[in-house]
Amino acid sequence: MAAASSLLLAGDSTLLEITALSLRVSATATVIAALIGLPLGAWAALTSSRLRTPIVVVLNASMGLPPVVVGLIVYLLLSRSGPMGPLGWLFTPAGMVMAQTILITPIIAALARQTIEDAHVPLRDWFTSLGLSAWQRILTLLFEARFSLAVVLLAGFGRAIAEVGAVMMVGGNIAGSTRVMTTTIALETSKGDLPLALALGLLLVTLVLIVNGFAQTLKARMERRHA
Amino acid sequence: MLEAKAHPNLPVALVKIHRASVIVDGKALLSEIDLTISEGESVVVLGANGAGKSTLLKLCNAIISPSLGSLQTLSLHEQSLIFQRPALLRRTVLDNVRYVLSIRGIAEPACTEQAHRALTACNLSATANQQARSLSGGEQQRLSLARAWACKPRLLLADEPTANLAPTAMRDVEALLKAVQSEGTTLVLTTHNVAQARRLAHRIVFLDGGMIVEDRPAAEFFVSPHSAAARIYLEGESL
Amino acid sequence: MKRISNLVAVTLSAISLGALAPTSVLAQEPTITVSSTTSTEQSGLFGYLLPQAQKATGIAVKVVALGTGQTLDVGRRGDADVVFVHDQVAEEKFIAEGAGVERIAVMYNDFVLVGPSDDPAKAAGKDIVAGLKSVYANKAAFVSRGDKSGTHAAELRYWKMASLDPATEKQAWYRDTGSGMGPALNTAAAMNAYVLADRGTWLSFKNRQNLKIIVEGDVKLFNQYGVILVNPKKHPHVKAEAGQKFINWLVSAEGQATIAGYKIGGEQLFFPNAVKK
Structure with missing residues (x-):
């Protein structure tokens, strides 16, 4: 254990690279998932379309998508023999971003829907009397619920950076290219180097804690100002 | 939409409701409503809880439509609706006013200018850069009035705007409502406060069980209410 | 507030651009993907072998480590340029299907x-x-x-x-x-x-x-390892030239000596036995 911690503390350059890739892939996936999931969630919160119920059911259910299933589907899509093969994204960070995006978009959309629905209730009549268009409502509510939505994005980010099944399949855990923290942990566990795996796990948890703590502080400060 | 050109001596009707009923889930919230609101009036809608006051206001605002009968009213952009609980955005006081102006298509710098003017009129300019949700209850209601005022509506619909307020805050809001009205805006107000109705109303519409049971000049109504329901309601005040 | 959201926006866009950019500035060097077994990867052989292969051939090798069954499947789908495995029966079937060019013995453990x-x-x-x-x-x-x-x-x-x-x-x-x-x-x-x-x-x-x-x-x-170039006739995007160059190095005297030189705790793990052509 002590050896593993000192290895971590020494700021090993490979470890830094792996950590940076983890952050980069998951942050990118979160940004893309936000661009899709937030408007989708807002739409689902506001629409009276007949598609609403089926879409909400699908969104809520897909929050529990197993990462390996997503990994398998993306693997088959990106494979040279698959429909998206010509992109050459298999075993690259771009493919991992795609898998994580698919994994967390439903989470962000479903949580955003609930958040926006809650924010909408006290404002609904006023919005109607202002004659807002659907888009004006969506944009206003996205901004109105911005602090809660930031927490929603963090939940998505947390799930993305902590998942191993999908990035393992789609990324291939290639050293120096697609190896991220979770796949490294899986690999070190396979090698029976449990202390190193555990130390990496602690590092991952610490990172997620820091990101969440930072966001929570920011949210609390902002909300205090908005009493 | 109603045309604003009528005979010079006749008042212009802003809202015309003819035999309108509002039925939700098989229950009639309003039945057989006949109501005309003319430019410059100050109408107070009285009635017990559940009598249909808020529904009537929403009907005037056309954010609900009649299930039966007909409704003619101004466009949404010519009227403003304010609520017992001010619907404020998590933004600064100034940005709350600028928001409604920009929705109405008013561009900068006119937008900020008009917003400041409305805040000054509502005695809120000192709070312009505070967060709207950090204001006191009375200030919040004044802000929702400032937001309405900034848009220069021809018709202001106010749904129990002082119900949650302390007496002094209530007086401030009443003063603003009077000021808005004296500038030519037509006012329709619901309240449970009979004294407030006496202070603000030209005309009283009394609702009971979703129907208009009295619609008379305020002076007459308070002296001799016709309906039993109104008499009982007014007696309640002297208890 | 505005400043913070701007900062967040800039940071996020920087991150997202970063992730989509090529993973290495050295991407101009030919890079091939080798699909191999977890046991080979976990033995540490590749970590020792690949830098030397790159020095000698100028080819960067990315190793995807999977179970033998999946390793061959990745090759069959054209998702790797070279497969490096140890299951003779399955490898011969792979060749018979036309998925690979030729099975070349490299070493055994x-x-x-x-x-x-x-x-x-x-x-x-x-x-x-x-x-x-x-x-x-x-x-x-x-x-x-x-x-x-x-x-x-x-x-x-x-x-x-x-x-x-x-x-x-x-x-x-x-x-x-x-x-x-x-x-x-x-x-x-x-x-x-x-x-x-x-x-x-x-x-x-x-x-x-x-x-x-x-x-x-x-x-x-004894456990024989073979290396196979994925058939470029079946998958035209396969980097056949670089893949073949890597295979040639593995079976060359230098490659074979490198394999023999990999030791853990003084013990040799793999025994080169490529047949000289």
Whole structure:
């Protein structure tokens, strides 16, 4: 254990690279998932379309998508023999971003829907009397619920950076290219180097804690100002 | 939409409701409503809880439509609706006013200018850069009035705007409502406060069980209410 | 407030651009993808071999480590340029299908039967078949990979040689774990069970607890590795030239010497045996 911690503390350059890739892939996936999931969630919160119920059911259910299933589907899509093969994204960070995006978009959309629905209730009549268009409502509510939505994005980010099944399949855990923290942990566990795996796990948890703590502080400060 | 050109001596009707009923889930919230609101009036809608006051206001605002009968009213952009609980955005006081102006298509710098003017009129300019949700209850209601005022509506619909307020805050809001009205805006107000109705109303519409049971000049109504329901309601005040 | 959201926006866009940019500035160098088995990867051979291969050939190699079954499937789908595995029957089928160009022998290592240090089944010796018979007779706990990997195929072959079939009989002491070499060793260590492992993974495995080698040195335990270029006629995007260059280096005198030079704790893991052409 002590050896593993000192290895971590020494700021090993490979470890830094792996950590940076983890952050980069998951942050990118979160940004893309936000661009899709937030408007989708807002739409689902506001629409009276007949598609609403089926879409909400699908969104809520897909929050529990197993990462390996997503990994398998993306693997088959990106494979040279698959429909998206010509992109050459298999075993690259771009493919991992795609898998994580698919994994967390439903989470962000479903949580955003609930958040926006809650924010909408006290404002609904006023919005109607202002004659807002659907888009004006969506944009206003996205901004109105911005602090809660930031927490929603963090939940998505947390799930993305902590998942191993999908990035393992789609990324291939290639050293120096697609190896991220979770796949490294899986690999070190396979090698029976449990202390190193555990130390990496602690590092991952610490990172997620820091990101969440930072966001929570920011949210609390902002909300205090908005009493 | 109603045309604003009528005979010079006749008042212009802003809202015309003819035999309108509002039925939700098989229950009639309003039945057989006949109501005309003319430019410059100050109408107070009285009635017990559940009598249909808020529904009537929403009907005037056309954010609900009649299930039966007909409704003619101004466009949404010519009227403003304010609520017992001010619907404020998590933004600064100034940005709350600028928001409604920009929705109405008013561009900068006119937008900020008009917003400041409305805040000054509502005695809120000192709070312009505070967060709207950090204001006191009375200030919040004044802000929702400032937001309405900034848009220069021809018709202001106010749904129990002082119900949650302390007496002094209530007086401030009443003063603003009077000021808005004296500038030519037509006012329709619901309240449970009979004294407030006496202070603000030209005309009283009394609702009971979703129907208009009295619609008379305020002076007459308070002296001799016709309906039993109104008499009982007014007696309640002297208890 | 505005400043913060601007900052966030700028940071996020920087991050997202970063992730989509090429992973390495050295991407101009030819890069090939080699699909190989977890046991080879976990033995640490590639970490030692690839930098030298790159120095000699100028080719950067990305290794995707999977079970043998999946390794060949990745090649079959055209998702790798070269496959590097140890399951002769499956490899020959791969060639017969036209998925690969030619199977070239590169090296061998050997399997070992690992088990509890007090050897409750009395399986110790130089004969893997006799060892497995003792395990069966004593109903000693045994962990199987059960993942259709090369090692799993070898294990089933040895049971067949012993005319025993605990897998089909679903014997309670026979644990089919469906996992890679490392996880299977972890399981065996936790259960104090016997397990068939390749020597490379065993030597670099750190969580041994009470396990030690019980049977080794049987000729039957030798494990031949082959390397195959994925057929460019079937998958035109395959980097055939660079792939062939890498294979040529592996079987060259220099490549073979490099393989022989990889040691853990002074022990040689892989024995080069490429046939000179």
